[in-house]
Amino acid sequence: xxxxxxxxxxxxxxxxxxxxxxxxxxxxxxxxxxxxxxxxxxxxxxxxxxxxxxxxxxxxxxxxxxxxxxxxxxxxxxxxxxxxxxxxxxxxxxxxxxxxxxxxxxxxxxxxxxxxxxxxxxxxxxxxxxxxxxxxxxxxxxxxxxxxxxxxxxxxxxxxxxxxxxxxxxxxxxxxxxxxxxxxxxxxxxxxxxxxxxxxxxxxxxxxxxxxxxxxxxxxxxxxxxxxxxxxxxxxxxxxxxxxxxxxxxxxxxxxxxxxxxxxxxxxxxxxxxxxxxxxxxxxxxxxxxxxxxxxxxxxxxxxxxxxxxxxxxxxxxxxxxxxxxxxxxxxxxxxxxxxxxxxxxxxxxxxxxxxxxxxxxxxxxxxxxxxxxxxxxxxxxxxxxxxxxxxxxxxxxxxxxxxxxxxxxxxxxxxxxxxxxxxxxxxxxxxxxxxxxxxxxxxxxxxxxxxxxxxxxxxxxxxxxxxxxxxxxxxxxxxxxxxxxxxxxxxxxxxxxxxxxxxxxxxxxxxxxxxxxxxxxx
Amino acid sequence: xxxxxxxxxxxxxxxxxxxxxxxxxxxxxxxxxxxxxxxxxxxxxxxxxxxxxxxxxxxxxxxxxxxxxxxxxxxxxxxxxxxxxxxxxxxxxxxxxxxxxxxxxxxxxxxxxxxxxxxxxxxxxxxxxxxxxxxxxxxxxxxxxxxxxxxxxxxxxxxxxxxxxxxxxxxxxxxxxxxxxxxxxxxxxxxxxxxxxxxxxxxxxxxxxxxxxxxxxxxxxxxxxxxxxxxxxxxxxxxxxxxxxxxxxxxxxxxxxxxxxxxxxxxxxxxxxxxxxxxxxxxxxxxxxxxxxxxxxxxxxxxxxxxxxxxxxxxxxxxxxxxxxxxxxxxxxxxxxxxxxxxxxxxxxxxxxxxxxxxxxxxxxxxxxxxxxxxxxxxxxxxxxxxxxxxxxxxxxxxxxxxxxxxxxxxxxxxxxxxxxxxxxxxxxxx
Numbered sequence: 024x025x026x027x028x029x030x031x032x033x034x035x036x037x038x039x040x041x042x043x044x045x046x047x048x049x050x051x052x053x054x055x056x057x058x059x060x061x062x063x064x065x066x067x068x069x070x071x072x073x074x075x076x077x078x079x080x081x082x083x084x085x086x087x088x089x090x091x092x093x094x095x096x097x098x099x100x101x102x103x104x105x106x107x108x109x110x111x112x113x114x115x116x117x118x119x120x121x122x123x124x125x126x127x128x129x130x131x132x133x134x135x136x137x138x139x140x141x142x143x144x145x146x147x148x149x150x151x152x153x154x155x156x157x158x159x160x161x162x163x164x165x166x167x168x169x170x171x172x173x174x175x176x177x178x179x180x181x182x183x184x185x186x187x188x189x190x191x192x193x194x195x196x197x198x199x200x201x202x203x204x205x206x207x208x209x210x211x212x213x214x215x216x217x218x219x220x221x222x223x224x225x226x227x228x229x230x231x232x233x234x235x236x237x238x239x240x241x242x243x244x245x246x247x248x249x250x251x252x253x254x255x256x257x258x259x260x261x262x263x264x265x266x267x268x269x270x271x272x273x274x275x276x277x278x279x280x281x282x283x284x285x286x287x288x289x290x291x292x293x294x295x296x297x298x299x300x301x302x303x304x305x306x307x308x309x310x311x312x313x314x315x316x317x318x319x320x321x322x323x324x325x326x327x328x329x330x331x332x333x334x335x336x337x338x339x340x341x342x343x344x345x346x347x348x349x350x351x352x353x354x355x356x357x358x359x360x361x362x363x364x365x366x367x368x369x370x371x372x373x374x375x376x377x378x379x380x381x382x383x384x385x386x387x388x389x390x391x392x393x394x395x396x397x398x399x400x401x402x403x404x405x406x407x408x409x410x411x412x413x414x415x416x417x418x419x420x421x422x423x424x425x426x427x428x429x430x431x432x433x434x435x436x437x438x439x440x441x442x443x444x445x446x447x448x449x450x451x452x453x454x455x456x457x458x459x460x461x462x463x464x465x466x467x468x469x470x471x472x473x474x475x476x477x478x479x480x481x482x483x484x485x486x487x488x489x490x491x492x493x494x495x496x497x498x499x500x501x502x503x504x505x506x507x508x509x510x511x512x513x514x515x516x517x518x519x520x521x522x523x524x525x526x527x528x529x530x531x532x533x534x535x536x537x538x539x540x541x542x543x544x545x546x
Numbered sequence: 547x548x549x550x551x552x553x554x555x556x557x558x559x560x561x562x563x564x565x566x567x568x569x570x571x572x573x574x575x576x577x578x579x580x581x582x583x584x585x586x587x588x589x590x591x592x593x594x595x596x597x598x599x600x601x602x603x604x605x606x607x608x609x610x611x612x613x614x615x616x617x618x619x620x621x622x623x624x625x626x627x628x629x630x631x632x633x634x635x636x637x638x639x640x641x642x643x644x645x646x647x648x649x650x651x652x653x654x655x656x657x658x659x660x661x662x663x664x665x666x667x668x669x670x671x672x673x674x675x676x677x678x679x680x681x682x683x684x685x686x687x688x689x690x691x692x693x694x695x696x697x698x699x700x701x702x703x704x705x706x707x708x709x710x711x712x713x714x715x716x717x718x719x720x721x722x723x724x725x726x727x728x729x730x731x732x733x734x735x736x737x738x739x740x741x742x743x744x745x746x747x748x749x750x751x752x753x754x755x756x757x758x759x760x761x762x763x764x765x766x767x768x769x770x771x772x773x774x775x776x777x778x779x780x781x782x783x784x785x786x787x788x789x790x791x792x793x794x795x796x797x798x799x800x801x802x803x804x805x806x807x808x809x810x811x812x813x814x815x816x817x818x819x820x821x822x823x824x825x826x827x828x829x830x831x832x833x834x835x836x837x838x839x840x841x842x843x844x845x846x847x848x849x850x851x852x853x854x855x856x857x858x859x860x861x862x863x864x865x866x867x868x869x870x871x872x873x874x875x876x877x878x879x880x881x882x883x884x885x886x887x888x889x890x891x892x893x894x895x896x897x898x899x900x901x902x903x904x905x906x907x908x909x910x911x912x913x914x915x916x917x918x919x920x921x922x923x924x925x926x927x928x929x930x931x932x933x934x935x936x937x938x939x940x941x942x943x944x945x946x947x948x949x950x951x952x953x954x955x956x957x958x959x960x961x962x963x964x965x966x967x968x969x970x971x972x973x974x975x976x977x
Contacts, residue, residue, distance in 0.1 A: 045617070045618030045619060046618050047614050047615050047618050047619065047621070048618075048619070048620045048621065049614075049620065049621035049622075049626065049687060050623075051686075051687065051688055051689030052688060052689040052690075052691035052692070053689040053690055053691060054689075054690055054691045054694050054748055054752040055690070055748075055752060055755055055825070055827075056752060056753050056754060056755065056825065056826050056827035057827045057828065058827040058828040058829065058830045058832075059753065059826055059827045059829075059830055060829050060830035060831050061830075062830060062831070066831050439752075533830045534753050534827075535827060535830070536751065536752040536753055536827075537752070538691065538752065541689065545615070
């Protein structure tokens with residue numbers, strides 16, 4: 024081997040020796056806090072749902088809108104307003120007419136069928152009117168279309184055009200679209216004694232044809248007027264008698280995470296509040312109000328005297344645009360219903376069936392009904408459950424997602440849960456690995472939290488519990504892969520079926536520590 | 547759990563980078579030329595020298611431990627115990643590597659002096675060093691479980707890493723191969739950590755971790771990295787003065803290497819920590835929040851609260867060396883030398899050695915060194931000036947370290963040179 028080749032070989036071998044092969048790893052042992060804090064009722068139930076009375080007793084208060092009747096259908100303007108063919112009031116021809124001579128001057132009232140409603144006035148929220156003028160006359164014309172009784176942000180509603188000459192086969196066509204937002208339309212006609220009536224004037228005169236016009240008696244001009252996407256904001260008149268049945272479902276997320284078991288509540292109440300913002304008398308009939316638990320399946324129909332009996336609600340009043348609604352409240356409590364059973368199923372749905380009848384006595388306002396379509400009927404529900412309860416095997420489930428890179432280097436270890444509990448209920452819990460979509464797989468560990476004992480005045484004596492969850496290496500590997508853990512907790516109140524009261528001052532101090540073998544790796 | 551990341555960063559800075567970097571051996575460069583009776587190399591037209599060196603050394607980290615960082619693998623408890631036990635001295639560690647070429651033009655005449663010529667050089671350098679306490683080692687390698695209920699002081703912890711390239715030109719004295727060169731420096735990257743206070747308190751039941759830290763971490767622009775990237779510029783002076791002794795008894799060599807600085811650009815980062823941070827775990831309420839996602843706070847972010855960006859200047863790890871090579875018999879001479887690098891981790895290095903001409907142009911020697919980043923080690927060198935005017939120099943400064951797992955360092959230097967167009971070459975060509 025030549026000397027130079029030897030040197031190159033040495034350099035090459037030294038270069039190879041410097042190549043890295045794998046990660047550097049070593050095992051360490053760490054003791055560290057993972058999580059801690061105080062859990063109050065607010066944390067367990069949610070601030071927005073919880074309130075406390077003067078005695079410190081916790082109340083679960085849930086408010087929602089049961090339904091909001093949509094009464095838009097009561098007032099709908101027709102799509103086509105006008106579609107007319109006009110001819111000059113002459114016979115024969117051709118006539119050489121000077122500019123300015125009137126060919127058509129028509130004021131026309133059109134009355135529409137609005138399904139039994141007799142509307143005097145509407146205010147448009149959005150939408151517009153499309154106007155099309157066609158000139159089939161072989162002369163230039165001045166054409167003017169004016170919608171009577173229309174006032175809005177742009178003033179009156181009209182369309183003036185100097186139309187070019189057209190022919191029978193090839194008319195001169197002019198189109199325009201006017202935004203009707205904010206316009207008020209008077210539907211009482213020219214003399215104010217009609218309803219559902221729109222009046223309009225159409226004027227056609229001869230234009231400047233530089234001395235040459237040829238107009239025949241059978242020449243024509245055409246007017247097409249149509250509403251487009253008109254949404255009514257306000258209407259007045261008489262809306263007729265209206266009946267509607269509404270069957271719908273309210274999702275009740277407040278109990279969504281609870282499952283199984285039996286819960287007895289005391290002094291629960293349900294307030295139904297029905298508010299009428301419409302200038303029409305109304306009659307509401309609650310045919311059914313049912314609480315449903317889907318898993319495990321259970322349902323209870325509310326039993327109360329108001330169910331099946333019509334509730335009459337007088338009309339709202341209006342003064343210079345300010346509406347004063349009328350309101351009816353229905354209180355449902357233990358004394359007048361089976362509300363305890365109704366709530367005892369821990370419903371996640373409430374199904375209801377309501378009949379609505381407007382103007383049940385006919386046109387007693389003499390055509391002075393009114394309607395603001397964005398606000399009609401509101402039926403709100405306020406559920407108040409004082410947390411004075413007895414619970415047996417009430418379950419709660421939560422999914423925890425672990426998203427921290429260092430956790431991936433856990434090798435094995437133990438997790439300790441230390442709880443100081445002043446709540447008068449005990450709990451058992453288990454942590455399981457969550458695989459795939461939501462399949463609960465291998466059990467990671469479980470433990471118990473003891474109930475506070477021996478009431479002292481309004482308080483209970485705290486009970487301390489320690490649970491150790493040992494996590495072997497194989498399980499850590501699976502946790503790394505899935506990264507999701509499901510926590511199942513089952514609660515039992517002390518001395519079930521005796522009820523206990525959950526108060527504002529109760530808490531659960533939780534300390535979660537880890538004694539972890541951790542593998543450090545360096546690339 | 548970002549503690550692990552911080553720890554990882556420190557360990558990485560202290561250990562890993564040094565695997566690939568090292569302090570170039572100053573050694574017995576070109577002693578064969580100067581101690582040989584043949585001075586014909588002066589008549590060369592020019593000489594091209596390629597050199598590379600790799601060295602790492604510690605007073606406590608052994609080669610088996612270091613190998614785990616070089617080639618990877620699992621560091622078991624036995625190895626951690628072996629490194630960590632039986633010594634209370636703070637850990638010191640340093641290493642480096644360099645590679646480059648140097649061109650000597652023997653055909654020049656400078657300042658009308660035929661003994662002076664021009665040299666140019668191009669090279670790349672890596673250097674890393676660290677020092678830390680026994681408690682820091684125990685915390686990093688074993689974790690904090692053994693410290694439950696205790697508050698160990700981990701400080702001081704220092705670590706430095708720098709890599710740069712340099713290009714320079716200078717003049718050299720042909721008979722003695724003395725030279726002075728001025729170099730332009732391209733600063734590729736650096737990081738430096740100075741921790742004056744570091745403590746980790748672990749409560750007995752593990753419900754609290756309290757970290758106290760007074761530290762400053764500087765690093766060059768992290769956006770641009772890789773060989774040859776420029777994050778700073780500077781200059782450096784290299785010089786070697788070889789002073790012959792009377793009656794050809796040898797020579798005294800004074801060497802100044804990497805005496806310079808780098809001005810790092812305006813994107814250089816400084817992270818400062820002066821805080822005590824208590825970690826009591828994530829808020830348990832987050833477990834019950836709608837997010838359903840448990841996030842631990844970043845310990846690194848919590849501790850290094852202040853980060854600024856500005857230009858900075860750092861000095862190169864310059865070295866001053868004095869070496870005496872003194873002939874004691876016709877074919878042999880001894881070497882005495884000392885080296886200084888003005889950094890805390892480096893203790894003055896002493897060297898003693900003996901070299902022997904086993905042929906007219908073949909030299910072998912043994913050396914013993916103490917100091918620097920390590921303790922006592924025994925090395926060897928071999929130099930060979932071939933008939934075809936190749937010049938090979940191989941030096942290993944820790945022979946046992948090349949083979950023993952419990953030795954505490956390794957290092958080697960390889961120099962390959964070629965003299966071109968000497969009178970002998972021309973004569974052989976003519977023949």
